[in-house]
Amino acid sequence: MSTEVVTNVKLKKWVEELVDFARIPNNVYDSSQIRENAMYLKRIMEEKGIHTEIIETPTNRPLVYGEMMSPNATKTILIYSHFDGVPVETENWISDPYTPTIRELLSDTLIEKLEDLSEGREVDKKALSKYRLFARSIADSKNSIIASLVALDYLREKGIELAVNVKFLFDGEEEVESPSLKDCLNKYKEKFKSDLVISASGETHQSGLPTVELGFRGILQFNIRVVTGLVDLHSGHFGNFLPNAAFQMATLIASMKHDNGMIAIKGFYDNVVPLSDTERSIINKIPRVEEELKDRFGISGAEIKGRSLQELIHLPTLNVRGISAGYVGDEARNIIPSLASAEFDVRLVKGMDPEHIYQLLKSHIMNQGWSVMEYFPTMQEIKDLDKIVVIEKKAGFPATRTSLESTTAQYVIRSVKEVFGEDVVVMPSEGGSLPLYLFEELNTPVIGLPTSNYDCNQHTHNENVRLDFYVRAIETYYSLYRNSINLNNTSY
């Protein structure tokens, strides 16, 4: 371990850089706001000596691309992150989402003077853990972007040379599934070429330890509607006659899983690439947080019992995101619902193809006697067919996973451990899904370096990043740059 001393003057500067960026509204649905963020990034990146350009997209939400080339480099790292944010519901925030403030959690006392955080010259990093910076996108993912940039200044201050090329690709529409990214990656294949993509986004493991993610689950989203008639009918006059769409939907959903929580779709698990022995061993080293989570969220048993949360994250899921049919609560009335809707997401692990899984799902439904349609049936079809399911496929992309034994994985893990010691969480895959398969399709390994605290409230009100996590983020990128010579080293 070789932690550097951080002075409160430096801390103040780092915080100011993040605050200045977080001040700029970044609603992903407002392309002019996205452009303003992009222009701001270009300016500060150029100030740091990064050759930067704005890459236009058909959605009018530009990407920001930057290069810091090193004369003798043979390897290249590309840092991918995003600067757009989900819309804010201002009324729920303690302070304005675009007026970043430092506070203790659940306190409305502002910390006006960062110098006060530490009396002496040296910041007590542990003491920083009480303080959080509140603003939209400060956790997801502006802190990661700024950390990756100021770490370059830090490196320069220390007089250390980069041994690799570093490229930056900052997305302005990640919150709406990055609709322009795929075409851009194809169009600028050479420009974006690298040996390692760092995904600079996300939350660390719930234990709070520094975290390296070697993979991301893929996803398949779809919805299903069951149609038994054109109108809801009175349950007294037509009970036993009009088939109940809510009941039919319940039967269909119930058929999809076994009692033990495992998925009953034939072939669902067939192509899953199992974890290697070493991957399994690093999973077993990750601190167990299950009991803490159960206490915190009021959860009883796990859906699939007898396995750790980490094991469960490395299995695929089939999740019902929502069901709706008829009316409940005060709205309840004596009708037979003729329409039931359900939304699903499937989390895919390495080896699973979204389209193949979608076909397996359709087969499962058909095998139970349903007529499966991809459009809303006509009145004639409703009358002629006995059990009708309308299915609609939404997003879908596969999982990624970089081998633990690879040079790239070892380089990243070592860099993090060098600063923070052996207590680093290495996850073969995180539970969430990011469309990073796009890079993997270009044969580039992708590794995630989440830097935000687990309780950062991303996507909701009072989004925040803990100051100690932010400092750790900077130190992480600093170590990555400082050790970049090792990316050439194949002896790991």
Add this chain to the structure above:
Amino acid sequence: MSTEVVTNVKLKKWVEELVDFARIPNNVYDSSQIRENAMYLKRIMEEKGIHTEIIETPTNRPLVYGEMMSPNATKTILIYSHFDGVPVETENWISDPYTPTIRELLSDTLIEKLEDLSEGREVDKKALSKYRLFARSIADSKNSIIASLVALDYLREKGIELAVNVKFLFDGEEEVESPSLKDCLNKYKEKFKSDLVISASGETHQSGLPTVELGFRGILQFNIRVVTGLVDLHSGHFGNFLPNAAFQMATLIASMKHDNGMIAIKGFYDNVVPLSDTERSIINKIPRVEEELKDRFGISGAEIKGRSLQELIHLPTLNVRGISAGYVGDEARNIIPSLASAEFDVRLVKGMDPEHIYQLLKSHIMNQGWSVMEYFPTMQEIKDLDKIVVIEKKAGFPATRTSLESTTAQYVIRSVKEVFGEDVVVMPSEGGSLPLYLFEELNTPVIGLPTSNYDCNQHTHNENVRLDFYVRAIETYYSLYRNSINLNNTSY
């Protein structure tokens, strides 16, 4: 058959009596409106020679009670109906719900002069079928009330004497489950005593034929919530870990029915009183409307196949009125729902006790390993228990059914047939539920005489009654009064 000639002068008077009553707003949630209706009824009933009183209730929505005693009567008929209405959503009405207008269906042309409906002295009753009177509660049930009253005038005009006592009990809060009725019936047991209760409400059979209902299904309403945690969690980070409440609910609901639509709750059908051979034979005579209904509502197969709609109405039902969990449609998001709600109604037939059925349902759920609670669980309970169902019982009352062979049933059926011929639909029970068991508990048979057209839009916008149905209603009560001597005749 002995149909009387109706002059257009008489028709005009009848329509005016109904229109004047339908003009008075009657939102069941506005007790002053209910009182205004009650006072109006009292006045017109007294004008017709009925001794009338207002009976106060704890809910401030009075009942109206009237008596027309006959000197030598040994039997008494009580006519029960209601004059309150469900709230109106004015914007959906073609005309103001409390400004009754006569129009053809789907036309906005008013019929200003009723005289125009018939050029000659005699009204062509068949031609009346084109015209409908639109107003809130005109179908449910103001037309029945006015018909039962003006038929008394009609009888007097013809110089015919009543052979029985006739009592009227008009409820002002039927749309909110008649909360005061039970106590009133007990309090005024002697006053309300009768040999036959006529339920003057509802829609005739879909064939449009005059209809006599010898029974009503009972009902049991309850809701169920499945709780797997205190908050919804991210489906990527916690999939396979947080049990999905929507999934658990689906499994629970699916367990309640067999694939053939029959209910899988143990003991559910045990106490059902089967239809007698004669009841079965009158069911078989009822016109089959299944194909017409399927065309009209876009329905494929019946939930329980191979039986007529009439047979299905004489079986109990278990209906899911609604399900809700998580989010669907534009609101859909990647969460695991920790709460799922479902609303149910059970239609009970003769022999079934609502409380007993409720206990069977709870046993069914418990037998599948659920912890069944009647309150929302504490955080500790959610953590300690594996599968939690919160169940809440709502309304519940048993079915009624008067024997086809009884004097009362035969008297009513004969009275109707005398005017309209043999083509009368006699239903051992209708599909809907009315709390008429309260009368049956007083050992009084209850028979329903629905008078509104099947497409009357009761409870929704553009509620209407067809003019020919209204005239038929008056003729029905007229025949009932004229034949009242037969109620003493036990030789039917």
